[in-house]
Amino acid sequence: MEEKMLTVYEQMQSRGYSRRDFLRFCSWMGALIGVEATGLARVVHALETKPRVPVVWFHFQECTCCSESFIRSSHPIVADILLDKISLDYTETLQAAAGKQAEEALHATMKKYKGEYLMLCEGSVPTEADGVYCCIAGRTALDIVKEAAEGAKAIVAWGSCASNGCIQGAKPNPTGATPIHKIVTGKPIINVPGCPPIGEVMAGTIVHLLAFDRIPQLDGLGRPKAFYSRRVHDTCYRRPNYDAGLFVESFDDENAKRGYCLYKVGCRGPVTYNACGVMRWNNGVSYPIQSGHGCIGCSEANFWDNGPFYQHLASFPGFGIETTADKIGVAVGAATLAGMAAHAISTNIRKRHEIKKDQNEQDKKGGA
Amino acid sequence: METVSIRRYYVWQLPVRVYHWVNAVCVTVLCVTGYLIGSPLALQSSSEASFGYWFGTVRFVHFVTAFVFFFNFVGRIYWGFAGNSYARWNNFLVFRKSQWREIIEVLKVDILQAKAQPLESIGHNALASLTYFLTFIAFLFQCMTGFGMYAAMSDSWLPQLFAWIVPVMGGDFAVRQWHHMAMWFFIIFSFIHVYLVFYHDYVEGRGVLSSMVGGWKFIEKEKGKN
Known part of the structure; x- marks a missing residue:
């Protein structure tokens, strides 16, 4: 471990990047996190002068797709600097150290930079059976999270696992997979959901923390507003087809070839908050809808339980997998109409008596 | 021959009647457009998206109607404090x-088809009161979830009041x-409501069906003491 904390700029210099590269990086990041042109100087200044923030990056119940996404974020320096250097202190997947050394590095960072380090978490934390479903160095993830969160300045929950439980948290959730924000209280927690989140979104969140030294603006679910304030649907290039009522009916029809809206084949774009439609994936090449497949809503809580994916309405709990609220509604409606018809018939039979009685009385009166 | 003398009571004031019919139109429009939004018609069209906006229009109608529905509902709540004794808020709480x-009496008449005894109530009967109380809860729920979803695409203050419902319910998908x-509650309610109004008019002969137009109900005199 280095003794003196270098700034991001100093580290880039030591790795042979020029001033121009650095400024390009800053403008890129500034654009990502949405600062105005006039605010760019602040980003540059911060990355030049502030010593790098010590970072520990944990992996719990997850598949490492968040890390994979992060190291593929479009600007190479992002991965190079932010991951290779910034989170050198502890990250199971990429660190050179293993076993005892790794644990020592973690504890040294946590001790030396108490209250200063950033805690990045990938994966959910199992809580069933005292958390034995995920253990690192003989300790449960639950213990580790609680201990590390204690001295953390802020926590970033990477991916859907850490921010809403993702697949591990799907019913019946045998391990009791729990997102970080339900375990840790009293610390600023930034949720960056997605399976995985977009690499640039992850980088942007980190740069915001580095440059402004405070957490970005968050929405009601703790997600950075810069990336999660709009639905995939609202930024979708197929949106005009939706408004025009042009829908794909099945994946092999003419409408699918024409690139119509995938709403009716289960696209979750209208209920999913993410930046996919704007930033896209793999250096802005594409995103699911552009490739002809509906969004599955991977950045939304419970997306795995809201199936089937290829159906607009979820199946109704307690009924068969194909049974939507509409089918049940139609059945109840039909039963109601049938009941009403039967009721009307018996009412009429009954009323006939009364009318007859009345008629008789009137006749009697007339006859008298 | 027994003679039943009838007294005419002015039960539903104009604001109540206006509320009722505005509400009826709104609920109908909201259900039709809402169902279409959930399951849009299949169109086989080769025209460009820029030539059409029908689905956008359906949604627009849904949203505008939702605002009318909401403020109509608010107006009714106000009238629950300002209106006559049949319109008052405490009609809808059945604690006595x-x-x-x-x-139980009404259920006997409605379901077991027992012979209708003239009811105590001149306005809503107690079962109707309870049902309407539940529909008010459903109105509120529908406003909260609807405006909650709408909040993300609106700067207007009203939807923002309900934005908190989305995180509480765990995301847009669950809210939707x-x-x-x-x-479906509204659809089924409408079926039963319309049928029962016909039914009660049919067996009671108190003019409940026309009362929502003219405001008058016709009550047997000996029952009209209260």
């Missing part, structure tokens, strides 16, 4: 024992699902 007796299921 006599009201529960009447509920519940909003959609509640639509």
Whole structure:
């Protein structure tokens, strides 16, 4: 471990990047996190002068797709600097150290930079059976999270696992997979959901923390507003087809070839908050809808339980997998109409008596 | 021959009647457009998207109607404090024992088709009161979930009041699902409501069907003491 904390700029210099590269990086990041042109100087200044923030990056119940996404974020320096250097202190997947050394590095960072380090978490934390479903160095993830969160300045929950439980948290959730924000209280927690989140979104969140030294603006679910304030649907290039009522009916029809809206084949774009439609994936090449497949809503809580994916309405709990609220509604409606018809018939039979009685009385009166 | 003398009571004031019919139109429009939003028609069209906006229009109508529905509902709540004794808010809370007796009485008439005894109530009967109280809860739920979803695409202050419902219910998907299921409550309610109004008019002969147009109900005199 280095003794003196270098700034991001100093580290880039030591790795042979020029001033121009650095400024390009800053403008890129500034654009990502949405600062105005006039605010760019602040980003540059911060990355030049502030010593790098010590970072520990944990992996719990997850598949490492968040890390994979992060190291593929479009600007190479992002991965190079932010991951290779910034989170050198502890990250199971990429660190050179293993076993005892790794644990020592973690504890040294946590001790030396108490209250200063950033805690990045990938994966959910199992809580069933005292958390034995995920253990690192003989300790449960639950213990580790609680201990590390204690001295953390802020926590970033990477991916859907850490921010809403993702697949591990799907019913019946045998391990009791729990997102970080339900375990840790009293610390600023930034949720960056997605399976995985977009690499640039992850980088942007980190740069915001580095440059402004405070957490970005968050929405009601703790997600950075810069990336999660709009639905995939609202930024979708197929949106005009939706408004025009042009829908794909099945994946092999003419409408699918024409690139119509995938709403009716289960696209979750209208209920999913993410930046996919704007930033896209793999250096802005594409995103699911552009490739002809509906969004599955991977950045939304419970997306795995809201199936089937290829159906607009979820199946109704307690009924068969194909049974939507509409089918049940139609059945109840039909039963109601049938009941009403039967009721009307018996009412009429009954009323006939009364009318007859009345008629008789009137006749009697007339006859008298 | 027994003679029943009838007294005419002015029960539903104009604001109540206006509310009722505005509400009826809104609920109908909201259910139709809402159902279409959930399951849009299949169009086989080769025209460019820029030539059409029908689905956008359906949604627009849904949203505008939702605002009308909401403020109509707010107006009715106000009238629950300003209106006559049949419109008052406490009609919709059935806590009295006599009201529960009447509920059983009405159920006997409605379901077991027992011979209709003239009811105590001149305005809503107790079962109707209870049902309308539940529909008010459903109105509120539908406004909260609907405006909650709408909040993300609006700067208007009203939807923002309900934005908190989305995180509480665990995301837009769940909110949409519940909003959609509640639509079926409105549909089924409308069926039963319309049928029962016809039915009661048919067996009671108190003019309940026309009362929502003219405001008058015709009550047997010996019952009209209260």
